[in-house]
Every structure is written in C-alpha cells, then in structure tokens.
Amino acid sequence: METLVFQKPSSIQKDCNVTFCPGCDHGVAIRIIAELLDELNLVEKTIVVSSIGCSVFLNDYYNLDIIEAPHGRALAVATGVKRSKPDKFVFTYQGDGDFASIGLGESMHGLSRGEKVTAICINNTNYGMTGGQMAPTTIIGQKTTTTINGRDPNLQGYPIKICEMASICDGAAFVARCSLDSSKEIENTKKMIKKAFESQINNQGASLIEILSTCPTNWKLSPQEAHKRIREELYPVFPLGIYKDKTSK
Amino acid sequence: MTKTAEKVLLKGNHAIAKAAINAGCQCYFGYPITPQNEIGEFLSVEMPARGRVFLQAESEVAAINMLLGAASTGTKAMTSSSSLAIALMQEGISYIAADNIPAVVVSVMRAGPALGYIFPSQGDYFQTVKGGGNGDYKTLTLAPATVQEMIDYTYKAFYLAQKYRTIVFLLADGLLGQMMEPAVLYDYPYEEIDNSDWALDGAKGRPGRWIGSIHRSEEVLEKKVLELFKKYDIIKQNEIEYKTLYAEDAEILITAFGSVARIAQAAVKQAREAGLKVGLFRPITLWPFPEKELYKFATGKKLILDIEMNMGQMLEDVKMSVSGQAKVEFYGRPAGFYFTPEELLEEIKKQMEGLK
Amino acid sequence: MAVKESSLIISGYGGQGVLFIGMAISNCAMDEDKYVTWLPSYGAEMRGGTANCTIVIANEEVASPYQQTPDYVIALNAQSVEKFEMKIKPGGTLIVNSSLYKGHEKRTDINYLYIPANEIAAKIGEIKCANVVMLSAFIEKTKIVKIESLKKVIRNIISASKAKLLEINELAIQKGSEYIKLPVCH
Ligand SMILES: Cc1ncc(C[n+]2csc(CCOP(=O)(O)OP(=O)(O)O)c2C)c(N)n1
Numbered sequence: 005m006e007t008l009v010f011q012k013p014s015s016i017q018k019d020c021n022v023t024f025c026p027g028c029d030h031g032v033a034i035r036i037i038a039e040l041l042d043e044l045n046l047v048e049k050t051i052v053v054s055s056i057g058c059s060v061f062l063n064d065y066y067n068l069d070i071i072e073a074p075h076g077r078a079l080a081v082a083t084g085v086k087r088s089k090p091d092k093f094v095f096t097y098q099g100d101g102d103f104a105s106i107g108l109g110e111s112m113h114g115l116s117r118g119e120k121v122t123a124i125c126i127n128n129t130n131y132g133m134t135g136g137q138m139a140p141t142t143i144i145g146q147k148t149t150t151t152i153n154g155r156d157p158n159l160q161g162y163p164i165k166i167c168e169m170a171s172i173c174d175g176a177a178f179v180a181r182c183s184l185d186s187s188k189e190i191e192n193t194k195k196m197i198k199k200a201f202e203s204q205i206n207n208q209g210a211s212l213i214e215i216l217s218t219c220p221t222n223w224k225l226s227p228q229e230a231h232k233r234i235r236e237e238l239y240p241v242f243p244l245g246i247y248k249d250k251t252s253k
Numbered sequence: 254m255t256k257t258a259e260k261v262l263l264k265g266n267h268a269i270a271k272a273a274i275n276a277g278c279q280c281y282f283g284y285p286i287t288p289q290n291e292i293g294e295f296l297s298v299e300m301p302a303r304g305r306v307f308l309q310a311e312s313e314v315a316a317i318n319m320l321l322g323a324a325s326t327g328t329k330a331m332t333s334s335s336s337l338a339i340a341l342m343q344e345g346i347s348y349i350a351a352d353n354i355p356a357v358v359v360s361v362m363r364a365g366p367a368l369g370y371i372f373p374s375q376g377d378y379f380q381t382v383k384g385g386g387n388g389d390y391k392t393l394t395l396a397p398a399t400v401q402e403m404i405d406y407t408y409k410a411f412y413l414a415q416k417y418r419t420i421v422f423l424l425a426d427g428l429l430g431q432m433m434e435p436a437v438l439y440d441y442p443y444e445e446i447d448n449s450d451w452a453l454d455g456a457k458g459r460p461g462r463w464i465g466s467i468h469r470s471e472e473v474l475e476k477k478v479l480e481l482f483k484k485y486d487i488i489k490q491n492e493i494e495y496k497t498l499y500a501e502d503a504e505i506l507i508t509a510f511g512s513v514a515r516i517a518q519a520a521v522k523q524a525r526e527a528g529l530k531v532g533l534f535r536p537i538t539l540w541p542f543p544e545k546e547l548y549k550f551a552t553g554k555k556l557i558l559d560i561e562m563n564m565g566q567m568l569e570d571v572k573m574s575v576s577g578q579a580k581v582e583f584y585g586r587p588a589g590f591y592f593t594p595e596e597l598l599e600e601i602k603k604q605m606e607g608l609k
Numbered sequence: 610m611a612v613k614e615s616s617l618i619i620s621g622y623g624g625q626g627v628l629f630i631g632m633a634i635s636n637c638a639m640d641e642d643k644y645v646t647w648l649p650s651y652g653a654e655m656r657g658g659t660a661n662c663t664i665v666i667a668n669e670e671v672a673s674p675y676q677q678t679p680d681y682v683i684a685l686n687a688q689s690v691e692k693f694e695m696k697i698k699p700g701g702t703l704i705v706n707s708s709l710y711k712g713h714e715k716r717t718d719i720n721y722l723y724i725p726a727n728e729i730a731a732k733i734g735e736i737k738c739a740n741v742v743m744l745s746a747f748i749e750k751t752k753i754v755k756i757e758s759l760k761k762v763i764r765n766i767i768s769a770s771k772a773k774l775l776e777i778n779e780l781a782i783q784k785g786s787e788y789i790k791l792p793v794c795h
Contacts, residue, residue, distance in 0.1 A: 015461075047456070048455050048456060048457035048458070049455035049457070050455055050456075051325075051326070051453050051454075051455060053322070054465065060465075060467050061467070061469075063461070063463035063465065066461060067456065067460055067461040068456055068461040069453040069454065069455055069456050069461050069462050069463075070453075070461065070462070070463045070464070070465070071321070071322065071325040071352075071453060071464045071465070072348075072352075072463075072464065072465030072466060072467065073318060073321070073322075074318060074321075074344050074345060074348050077314065077315070077318035077321075077345070080310070080314070080315040080316075080318035080319050080321075080322065081318045081319070081321050081322035081325075082322060083308070083315075083319050083322060084280065084282065084318065084319035084320060084321060084322020084323035084324070084325075084330070085322040085323065085325060085326055085453070086322075087280055087306045087308060087319070087322075087323065088279060088280050088306065088322070088323035088326045088328035088330065089326045089328070089454060092326075092454065092455050093455070109311055109312060109314075109315065110311070110314075110315050110318070113310075113311040113315065260639060262632065262635055262636050262639050262645075262647070287651065288651055371651065399670070427651070428648065428674060428675060431648060431649055431651050432646050432647060432648040432674045433632065433635060433646065433647035433648075434645065434646050434647070434671070434674075435639040435644075435645065515670065515671075515672055515673070516672045516673045518670075518672065519672030519673070520672075522669075591673060591675040591677075592673065593672075593673055593676070593677065594672045594673065
C-alpha cells in the first residue's frame with residue numbers, strides 16, 4: 005500500500021500541471037481513480053467523458069482517451085461511447101451542477117437504462133467554475149454568490165439528494181456517497197469507486213459515486229476548515245454510505 | 254441484404270433508414286417527432302436485427318449528445334428529427350463541428366415557428382445552413398428532392414461526414430419524408446475512411462487522445478478555428494453540387510431547393526412549352542452554397558425568381574451570390590401550402606409582364 | 610413529349626384500407642414503368658378517423674405529389690364525399706361507395722360513378738374487400754393502369770401462406786371490374 009501512494013499512477017500526465025485551487029479535493033479524486041485504473045488494468049481500454057465545470061481540463065491530468073461532454077450531457081455522451089464500443093471501460097467525471105441540475109434528465113435516464121458506465125460526481129455544493137453560485141446541492145442557509153443571504157427554502161427550494169434519487173433507478177447497480185475529508189474516508193472512497201468500476205466490468209448496470217468535496221476558494225475557508233465543514237454541515241444533509249448495491253446478487 | 258438495381262416503391266423516410274443501414278450506420282439515437290417517425294420505427298427493428306444500436310433517447314438534447322459520444326469513437330452514427338427538435342440539438346451540433354468528428358443529422362422539416370404543425374415546410378434553411386449553435390462553424394447540408402435522392406444523399410452524407418470529419422445534414426421536408434416513389438436501393442458506393450489516427454478506443458500503446466473544444470489561450474483557440482475553416486475551404490472547393498435546367502438561355506432563372514425544386518422544374522417545362530424562356534438553378538449543397546456558379550448563371554438574366562416554402566431564407570444566399578448582376582424577386586408561402594406547377598407558371602407569367 | 614399526369618385521392622375511414630389500395634395502384638404504375646408518387650395524410654389528421662392518400666401517375670417525373678384539385682376521388686365513405694366533392698377538377702370523376710353514401714350530387718361539371726362496394730364485398734364473404742372492389746372498378750373504368758397489373762401486385766403483396774385471403778381479393782378484383790361492365794350500373 006505504502007509504495008502505491010508514492011508511485012505516480014500510469015495514467016497521470018508526465019508533466020502534470022495542477023490548476024485546481026489549493027485544498028480542492030478534485031485532485032485527490034482524480035488520483036485515486038488513476039490508481040484504480042492501474043490496479044484493475046483498465047488504462048488501455050478506458051474512454052473518459054469529461055464534463056463542464058472545474059473538471060473540464062481533465063486532459064491536463066489524465067493521459068487517457070477523453071471526450072468532452074457539453075454541460076450536463078455526460079451520461080448521454082457516455083451512452084453513445086459505450087453503446088458504440090461496448091468492450092471499452094467508460095466513466096464520466098462531473099460536478100454536481102453538471103450531474104444534477106442541467107444534466108439531471110440525462111443522469112437519471114442513463115442510470116435507469118442501466119448503461120454500463122460509471123458516473124463520478126464531485127459534489128462541492130456550489131458552481132465552482134463560474135464563481136460559486138448556488139448549485140442544486142447548496143444546503144439550506146449556505147451563502148453563495150446567488151444566495152447572498154443563504155439558501156432560503158421558500159425562495160430557492162431544497163437541495164437535491166443525488167444518491168437518494170439515483171438509488172430508485174432500477175438500472176443502477178451500485179450507488180454510494182463518500183467523502184475525501186480524511187485519509188480514512190479517502191481509503192473508503194477508493195473502495196467505493198472500485199466497487200462501482202467492478203460493477204461495470206461485470207456488466208451489472210450503471211454505477212454512481214457521489215463524492216463530497218471541498219471548494220475552499222468559493223466557500224472562503226481554509227482547506228482544513230473546508231474539510232471540517234464537510235463533516236459538520238454536509239454529513240447531516242448528505243449522509244455517507246451505500247445507497248444501492250445489486251453487485252452481490 | 255441489399256437488392257441491387259431493383260426498383261421498389263419506397264417511402265422517403267424508409268429510404269433514408271434503409272440507406273443508413275447500407276451505409277454501415279452502427280448507431281442511431283433519436284426522439285419521436287412527426288413527420289420523421291418512420292425512420293426511428295424502422296431502425297428500432299432493423300438495427301438490433303443486425304447487432305447494431307437503436308436507442309430512443311430521453312430527449313433530442315440527449316440524442317445529439319449520444320451521437321457525439323458514438324462519433325468520438327469513430328463509429329458511423331446518426332440521428333434524425335424535425336424543426337423545433339433540431340433546435341434543441343444546436344449546442345451539441347456546435348460541439349460536434351468543433352471536435353472534428355463525423356456525424357449525420359437528418360432533418361425532416363415541418364412548419365413553424367414553434368410548434369406550428371406537421372405540414373411540410375422549408376422554414377429551417379436558416380436553422381440548418383446558418384446554424385443555431387454558437388461560434389464559427391459550418392454544417393455541410395445536402396437537400397434531396399426525390400425519394401431516390403434520399404438514398405443517394407444519405408449515402409453521400411455518411412461518406413462526406415467520414416471524409417471531412419464533420420457534421421453533415423440531410424435536409425428534407427415532411428412531403429419527401431412521407432411520400433412514396435419508386436427508387437433503387439443500390440449498395441453503398443463509397444470507400445471506407447480510416448479513422449485509426451484520431452478515434453477514441455482506449456489509449457493502447459499510444460498516448461491518450463483528447464477530443465474537446467475548450468482552449469484556454471486565444472492563440473490556440475484561434476488556430477483551431479482557422480484550421481476548421483481551412484477544412485471548410487477544401488469542402489467548398491470539392492463538394493459543391495447543383496443542377497440546372499434550361500439555365501443558359503433563360504431570361505428568368507428560378508432558384509429553388511429540395512421538394513420545391515421538383516415542382517419548379519415542372520413549371521419551367523410548362524413555361525418552355527408555352528415559349529417562355531425560363532430556367533432553373535437548384536442548389537443541392539446548401540452549404541457550401543454554389544455562389545460562383547449561381548453568379549455565373551445569373552449574370553445577364555432579366556430576373557432571378559427565388560421560390561421557397563418559407564418567407565425567404567435561401568433568398569439571402571441567392572441575393573448574395575447574384576451580387577446585383579440581376580434583379581431578384583421572391584415567391585413563397587410559409588405554412589405547408591404546397592405549390593402546384595400551374596401556380597408557379599402563373600407567377601412566372603406575372604413576373605414576365607412586370608419586366609416589360 | 611407532353612406531360613400526361615393523373616391525380617387520384619383515395620379517402621375513407623381508418624381501417625377501410627385506403628392507404629393499402631393507394632399503395633397497390635402505385636405499385637401497378639411502377640410495374641408499368643410509369644412515374645408515380647403516393648402521399649398519405651399524416652399525423653393528427655389521421656386521428657379524426659379518416660385517412661386519405663394522394664396518388665399521382667405520370668409519364669415524366671411527378672412534379673408535385675400533393676394535389677389540391679385531383680382528377681379523381683375514390684370516396685369510401687360519406688365524409689370523404691363531403692370533403693372532396695367540391696375539390697375535383699372540372700371534368701374529373703368522383704367514385705362513390707354507394708353502400709355508405711346516399712346524398713345528392715352537388716356538381717354538374719364532374720362525373721359520378723356509384724359502386725355499392727360494401728354489398729359486393731359482403732356477397733364475396735369479406736366486407737373488408739370493399740376497398741379492392743372500389744379500386745378495381747376505378748381501374749376498369751379509367752384504364753389508368755391495367756387490371757392485370759393489379760392482380761399481380763395483389764399476388765405479390767399477399768403471401769402464398771394466406772391462400773384464402775388471396776382468393777377473396779382476386780374475387781374482389783373480378784367483381785369490382787365486372788360491375789363496371791354491367792350495362793345498368795351507371
Ligand atoms: C449550457 C451551459 N450553461 C452554462 C455553462 C456555464 N458553466 C460552466 S461550468 C458551470 C457550473 C459547474 O458547476 P458544477 O457542475 O457543480 O462543477 P464544479 O465547477 O463545481 O466542479 C456552468 C454553469 C456552460 N458551460 N454551458
């Protein structure tokens with residue numbers, strides 16, 4: 005285990021130039037996925053669907069085949085990729101706005117159709133790339149640049165619970181929510197993603213991993229404070245855990 | 254599978270679907286809308302029967318993005334739709350164009366604006382040729398006029414899409430989609446294009462490939478757009494197609510495309526029988542528009558009469574091409590009122606009177 | 610060569626086989642190396658319970674598959690007579706299923722041809738054949754295509770496995786064309 009942590013996964017670009025903000029969890033998620041691609045021997049058969057959001061520059065990090073999906077359409081693009089090349093390994097990498105606001109239709113339909121793809125959704129409770137506006141996952145009371153007094157359920161309604169929604173899709177084989185706020189949670193997240201990837205390899209259906217992640221810049225918190233916020237404010241609204249698991253059956 | 258050189262009575266929409274199968278289309282994604290439903294219905298049976306993909310998408314937005322995904326792997330793929338629903342696809346179309354990937358979109362026009370009705374129309378010339386998506390890009394557009402041409406140009410659409418790694422529209426209307434006419438379903442006549450140097454198939458023994466449209470530096474983005482337009486220049490040089498009838502010695506030259514062109518053709522013949530010097534210029538590629546060719550034919554004419562089933566859309570390209578070399582008039586109706594040759598002849602005579 | 614073009618609208622209830630006989634005569638025209646187009650009324654128009662199609666047969670490529678003023682109309686029910694009687698070209702012909710329409714003639718500049726198609730079909734034992742009876746009578750009267758072509762087309766469409774159905778349809782063709790030859794019928 006120790007050695008793995010220090011070795012650079014083979015699908016990470018050689019002169020990888022990190023453009024995420026300091027303390028942002030995107031980098032961690034990208035890395036553990038790369039480790040899993042090595043572990044599961046998937047690098048040479050992977051096609052990644054990137055999305056519009058902070059993760060749009062995925063090609064800066066991954067030395068993989070990547071297709072950029074328009075904002076929200078990652079599951080539709082992934083459907084086209086996988087249906088045309090059923091023997092390839094396909095995952096999307098999306099923000100919560102991409103997955104659950106503009107792309108909710110594509111997301112739910114992709115999961116319901118049981119597309120043999122994995123969706124990774126980075127939930128940072130705001131629109132990171134465009135400067136911290138309200139996201140579908142912004143929690144009640146949370147201040148964003150479009151809810152300056154905090155999200156008010158009377159005005160903006162309630163946050164969308166991605167995993168809870170996804171879990172009712174019959175085509176989904178594995179759905180879990182995890183976090184990157186500690187090394188223990190990072191380990192667990194990796195386990196969850198691995199299960200999701202395996203469900204795709206075993207043709208069991210669609211899979212979704214929602215990852216609670218920091219956005220220190222827009223949250224206006226230090227990286228440590230941001231992780232604390234995840235534990236204290238987000239856990240109660242978005243409990244971690246496996247929401248659906250059809251893989252053992 | 255393919256019957257060679259045997260004439261069969263075929264519905265326009267079925268002709269497209271059958272030609273797509275012969276052309277080797279591996280994936281079809283679409284969402285129901287009249288007047289093109291027969292394409293999806295037919296392929297929902299015939300694609301799976303051949304181990305190929307038919308998928309009814311949850312929306313046209315999803316359909317065009319599924320097409321984007323399949324196209325990125327170098328797979329021959331298409332979608333079909335109509336007017337207001339093609340409107341929903343425009344963002345994806347712009348992405349496909351920017352990504353330099355091959356895809357075929359069939360548009361069977363109905364009357365608009367908005368919901369309008371399912372009557373045939375040519376109201377989406379602008380939508381297709383000028384594009385509703387953002388940024389500098391072009392869509393190669395082929396406009397058939399008969400059921401036979403639905404086959405011919407479906408084949409060509411797949412070929413040109415692969416050849417130039419670009420999005421190609423087959424632009425028909427409700428009349429061409431719904432009508433039946435004898436046609437010959439021959440084998441796909443074009444060569445297959447190798448796409449192994451760009452298609453995504455997992456980075457095996459090579460560096461990863463990225464297909465995307467975001468570029469963070471002005472220099473790079475400009476370079477990408479300029480490259481795109483270099484490609485468009487080559488398409489312009491090679492692929493312009495048009496037909497003429499009695500165009501050389503005509504005094505009045507009619508311009509019309511698609512199904513209207515076939516009616517105009519009958520009107521021109523009737524006019525000639527009546528001793529009137531009338532000719533027809535029919536663009537088949539709407540983009541690239543046969544600008545120079547029309548300019549040449551228009552020069553010295555007394556009048557160019559543009560006829561369309563809309564309020565005057567191709568008219569703008571006609572005027573631009575004619576560049577003041579002749580007077581340009583327009584005759585059109587927007588809502589599925591189909592012209593008869595007699596009606597057009599009447600209009601031609603009226604215009605002739607006006608010239609005296 | 611002068612353009613010779615004939616246009617025909619066939620109209621009736623959904624289920625009367627309007628589109629089917631339209632395709633049958635189109636196939637006849639194609640087999641006789643004529644130019645032909647077939648255009649159905651489509652979409653919501655079909656949901657009112659009536660269906661129609663327009664057939665144009667010509668010695669050159671058909672200009673417009675759509676015709677506002679057809680030469681002929683085959684009306685299989687009363688609604689169709691009402692819808693198209695006034696649209697027929699002067700000198701044209703309205704072929705009426707007189708089993709289902711007893712109204713008065715509204716025009717003096719067109720011909721009327723009355724075929725009790727339902728009764729003839731009922732006698733054969735298959736009321737659904739009224740459409741083929743009507744078409745056969747029309748073909749016999751106008752000679753736009755050959756009745757032999759129709760027999761061949763019907764034989765091609767109805768597969769050999771359905772021998773009984775084929776027999777009935779052939780009988781319908783015979784009775785329909787015979788009816789025209791009767792001296793008393795019109
Ligand atoms: C159709 C469309 N609408 C809006 C945008 C602008 N936009 C780019 S990224 C983004 C939000 C991304 O938020 P999220 O998906 O939560 O990802 P994050 O940046 O937070 O990682 C928006 C609205 C766009 N690119 N396309």
